[in-house]
Amino acid sequence: MKKTLLLLCLLFCLIIPAGAENSLTATLATGTGSPETPPQNASVYISEAQAAVAERNWTSALLLTTRGVTWYPGNADLLCLQGYSYRKMGQYGKSVEVVSRATLLDPKPVRYANRGYGYLALGNYTAALADAETGISLNANYTTNYGVKALALQGMGKNTGALAAIDQALALEPENAHYWHVKGGLLSTSGDCAGARDVLERSLALDPDYNLPYPGFVDARQNLAELNTTCIPAAPQGTKLPSPTKSSSGGIAIIGIIGALFVAGMRK
Structure with a gap:
């Protein structure tokens, strides 16, 4: 009997830690309340997640939105915030997947911009450009999509179009540090080193510490510090490299040699 009780105690001790290990995940997913009744309405999760985003507490934002999405899987705002949090934590593929839902x-334009930055982080410039164009077509005054468009075109080597896009963003929002950074x-x-510095x-x-779109996006301080080594000044328009020409003195010397040989031959 004692052996049986001892065995049960050992099993109990082994089982409890295993359950406790997953308790945080379970709590975050379901919160408090019964399985049938959500503990909060969706707007509470959204406002709390937005507060976490404002503090750049991406872990908290992700946990809050994950809990909210468990109860409200069809809430686009919660999904968009969740995808945004994934992007800020460097999980770009997951971000694109969630924002796509x-x-x-x-x-909405904000969702296309959100996913567009995820595509940029993944290096998928074609998809990012498509999202930016769609977002702009829905609302030409929502500037974030111009920023996505500019970076997508830059990634595709189309700097002229990229500059035009970022100038559109700046025309609408001239005090945006990110857009000046992109420009x-x-x-x-483009080789305009002085303009880049300005x-x-x-x-x-x-705003020297503005919220960068994703980890690994080099900040303006570093860009400025590296400008002297990374920026190659463009040659002024109309400047032509000198074409190779024959040396006049060399030509005269050759003619003189030929003449001397001719005279020597005549004397023989």
Whole structure:
């Protein structure tokens, strides 16, 4: 009997930690309340997640939205916030997947921009450009999609179009540090080193610590610090490289040699 009780105690001790290990995940997924009744309505999850985003607490934002999506899987705003949080934590594929679900449920410019930045982080410039164009077609005054478009075109080597896109964003929102930052990178790539320096300094003056779109996106400070080594000045328009020409002195010397040989031959 004692052996049986001891065995049961050992089994109990082994089982409890295994359950406790997953308790955090279960709590985050379901929160409090019964399985039939959501503990909060969707708007509470959204507002709490937005507060976490404002504090750049991506882990908290992801946990809140994950819990909310468990109860409200068809809420596009929750899904969009969840995908945004995934992107900020470097999980780009997951971000695109989740925001795609939100976009199908409720296609809005903000969702296309959100997914577009995810595609940019993945290096899928064609998909990012398509999302940006769709977002702009829905609302030409929503500037974020112009930023996505500019970066997508830059990634495709189309700097002229990229500069036009970022200038459209700046025309609508001239105090946006991110757009000046993007323009600085474009001018640097185009060889306008002085212009790049000016706009990068402007970006830093507006907001030196603005929220970068994803991890690995080089900030304006680093771009400015590396400008002297990364920016190759473009040659002035109309400047032509000198074409190779024959040396006049060399030509005269050759003629003189030929003449001397001719005279020597005549004397023989």
